[in-house]
Amino acid sequence: MKDVIIGLFASAGYDRAAQGVAGAGRKLAAELGGKLHAVLLGVADEATKSAVASVVDVLTIADQAALQEYQTENYLSALAEICKAKQPAAVLLSNDTYSQELAPRLAHRLGGSAGADGLALSVVDGKVRVTRSVYGGKAMASIELKKSPAVVWLRSRAFDTAPARGTQAEISQATVELPAQLSATITERKVEAGDEARLEDAKIIVSGGRGLGGSEPFIELRKIADILGAQMGASRAACDSGWVPPSWQIGQTGKKVAPGLYIAVAIHGASQHLAGMSDSKCVAAINIDKDAPIFKHCRFGIVEDYRKVVPLLIERLKELKK
Amino acid sequence: MALNIIVCLKQILDPEIPVRDFRVDAEKKEAVRGSANLVTNIFCENALETALQLKEKVGGKITVISYGADSAEDSLRKALAMKADAAIHLLNEGNPHPDALTVAQTLAAAIRKQGEYDLVMVGRESGDWGVGQTGGLLAEELAIACVNFVDAITATDSGLTCNRQTDVGADTVVAKTPLVVTVTNNEFNVPRIPKTRDVMMSYRQPLTKWTIADLGLTPDEMNAGNSYYEVVDLYIPVKEINCEFAEGDTLEDRVDKFAQKIIEVTGTM
Ligand SMILES: Cc1cc2nc3c(=O)[nH]c(=O)nc-3n(C[C@H](O)[C@H](O)[C@H](O)COP(=O)(O)OP(=O)(O)OC[C@H]3O[C@@H](n4cnc5c(N)ncnc54)[C@H](O)[C@@H]3O)c2cc1C
Numbered sequence: 001m002k003d004v005i006i007g008l009f010a011s012a013g014y015d016r017a018a019q020g021v022a023g024a025g026r027k028l029a030a031e032l033g034g035k036l037h038a039v040l041l042g043v044a045d046e047a048t049k050s051a052v053a054s055v056v057d058v059l060t061i062a063d064q065a066a067l068q069e070y071q072t073e074n075y076l077s078a079l080a081e082i083c084k085a086k087q088p089a090a091v092l093l094s095n096d097t098y099s100q101e102l103a104p105r106l107a108h109r110l111g112g113s114a115g116a117d118g119l120a121l122s123v124v125d126g127k128v129r130v131t132r133s134v135y136g137g138k139a140m141a142s143i144e145l146k147k148s149p150a151v152v153w154l155r156s157r158a159f160d161t162a163p164a165r166g167t168q169a170e171i172s173q174a175t176v177e178l179p180a181q182l183s184a185t186i187t188e189r190k191v192e193a194g195d196e197a198r199l200e201d202a203k204i205i206v207s208g209g210r211g212l213g214g215s216e217p218f219i220e221l222r223k224i225a226d227i228l229g230a231q232m233g234a235s236r237a238a239c240d241s242g243w244v245p246p247s248w249q250i251g252q253t254g255k256k257v258a259p260g261l262y263i264a265v266a267i268h269g270a271s272q273h274l275a276g277m278s279d280s281k282c283v284a285a286i287n288i289d290k291d292a293p294i295f296k297h298c299r300f301g302i303v304e305d306y307r308k309v310v311p312l313l314i315e316r317l318k319e320l321k322k
Numbered sequence: 323m324a325l326n327i328i329v330c331l332k333q334i335l336d337p338e339i340p341v342r343d344f345r346v347d348a349e350k351k352e353a354v355r356g357s358a359n360l361v362t363n364i365f366c367e368n369a370l371e372t373a374l375q376l377k378e379k380v381g382g383k384i385t386v387i388s389y390g391a392d393s394a395e396d397s398l399r400k401a402l403a404m405k406a407d408a409a410i411h412l413l414n415e416g417n418p419h420p421d422a423l424t425v426a427q428t429l430a431a432a433i434r435k436q437g438e439y440d441l442v443m444v445g446r447e448s449g450d451w452g453v454g455q456t457g458g459l460l461a462e463e464l465a466i467a468c469v470n471f472v473d474a475i476t477a478t479d480s481g482l483t484c485n486r487q488t489d490v491g492a493d494t495v496v497a498k499t500p501l502v503v504t505v506t507n508n509e510f511n512v513p514r515i516p517k518t519r520d521v522m523m524s525y526r527q528p529l530t531k532w533t534i535a536d537l538g539l540t541p542d543e544m545n546a547g548n549s550y551y552e553v554v555d556l557y558i559p560v561k562e563i564n565c566e567f568a569e570g571d572t573l574e575d576r577v578d579k580f581a582q583k584i585i586e587v588t589g590t591m
């Protein structure tokens with residue numbers, strides 16, 4: 001029981017989240033002295049398969065017809081069956097909706113322990129420890145998962161990507177037994193229009209708050225994001241006001257992000273917002289109020305009305321980017 | 323279809339307490355209460371609100387259950403004031419920080435003991451430890467289905483239809499009963515504020531109290547220490563961040579400094 005399994009969804013491809021999970025998995029496997037396995041659920045394209053195969057030691061593909069689309073009980077059964085056979089020390093998942101749904105139930109079926117929203121992993125006396133933020137981001141905790149395997153979902157962006165190995169993984173196909181009938185079935189999937197790559201995976205995020213006063217200023221912020229190759233985010237106040245879609249929301253009840261640079265424009269820095277972004281590597285803010293709590297988390301900032309700053313900033317960034 | 327609904331409530335330290343007043347006890351590995359209030363976890367209240375609306379449409383009964391210290395009675399009384407029908411307090415004797423599995427096992431035992439049920443609702447996570455596993459573990463303990471991140475439920479003759487929030491939008495999930503759901507917030511399940519009269523009345527309503535032994539669980543086993551996970555360290559991270567404010571005589575100068583910094587940081591990524 002030294003191996004580490006990463007559970008990936010084919011539908012997501014080998015995205016930044018998967019890369020972070022693989023990176024965390026590689027380090028953990030090295031610490032435990034075991035191999036890194038990937039289980040790819042669903043029908044993956046060749047690019048995804050070969051990308052995953054280049055970073056793990058063993059790749060198991062479970063792509064039978066019933067696994068084409070996520071259904072909780074099917075995915076749970078598949079992962080549980082494959083993991084049972086491999087007896088890993090740890091199973092790592094991303095922090096997307098479905099992984100979070102699966103993790104505790106998988107842990108229960110494997111007789112293991114689950115850990116939430118890991119920002120770092122370590123092994124002490126053979127047991128996996130998860131470092132995570134608690135109390136709405138006000139404190140950090142280190143939690144020892146006492147039963148093996150340790151099933152952990154990770155804030156994927158907080159982990160470096162896995163290095164390529166130079167050799168391809170050993171690949172096998174698994175056909176698993178699935179429940180004859182589902183007790184809960186996803187019958188419709190709505191995708192919000194205009195949703196791009198996952199915000200959780202963004203390198204740079206430009207985020208706007210209630211201080212912007214409406215949806216129009218977000219069009220201006222988008223220009224900054226475009227220059228920097230960034231994605232857009234928002235505080236709950238801006239989402240609740242209907243200025244931007246709910247999927248942009250960052251915070252305790254929104255997305256948990258950890259980009260390299262987070263630019264907060266007219267965001268106050270309420271604890272619930274910080275809970276989603278305080279693990280960003282660098283935070284910068286534009287706010288009219290120098291005492292806004294967001295500045296306590298900033299590496300640099302500017303105290304000024306965004307309406308004056310943003311147009312100049314767009315011009316200046318354009319020049320500097322040339 | 324009248325529904326027998328169980329809503330699980332957790333009482334937590336008020337998450338609104340200002341950062342400057344927040345302390346942790348590193349020995350006990352818990353937050354110091356100080357002068358902060360204890361409140362019902364907001365997602366649990368979203369769950370109760372969703373339950374109340376569902377009952378208003380299809381009829382049935384709502385039982386609220388809380389596993390916790392004596393003070394958890396306040397959360398249960400508030401739920402009664404919001405018009406839950408019955409309340410059960412699972413007394414937490416000697417295990418101030420039960421792990422997620424202990425909580426799920428205790429709740430599952432109580433849910434079985436109280437009799438028939440169609441739907442069990444829990445908050446998607448708590449505002450203190452934010453573990454987000456109670457629903458999933460509870461479903462496994464009860465051997466029934468679970469749908470996470472639900473923000474609306476409608477009842478049909480064949481079962482329950484849940485709207486589940488996802489990373490990219492929403493799923494419609496059709497489920498048979500009995501079912502566990504974890505509830506998240508939306509603009510329609512903002513918890514109602516109970517009327518003063520109902521708050522007063524709630525203190526006269528009966529409240530069932532069960533001990534671990536009443537549930538047929540051995541107190542020793544449940545209190546022996548947590549076997550699922552253990553908090554080994556709790557601390558407030560020292561973030562020695564001194565914000566460097568863009569300075570300069572003119573606005574242009576300052577924006578220029580700010581822009582330079584952005585380019586500098588993005589250049590190292
Ligand atoms: C259970 C619960 C969960 C929550 N979850 C989340 C969550 O996930 N994410 C989240 O963000 N919030 C969440 N909140 C809400 C949170 O408490 C705050 O209300 C919210 O984050 C405030 O958003 P804001 O900073 O954009 O707005 P405000 O607090 O209104 O702040 C606006 C800021 O803009 C500045 N400003 C105003 N005008 C200008 C200008 N012209 N130029 C520059 N700056 C200006 C102001 O100085 C101020 O700092 C949650 C709340 C609860 C109770």
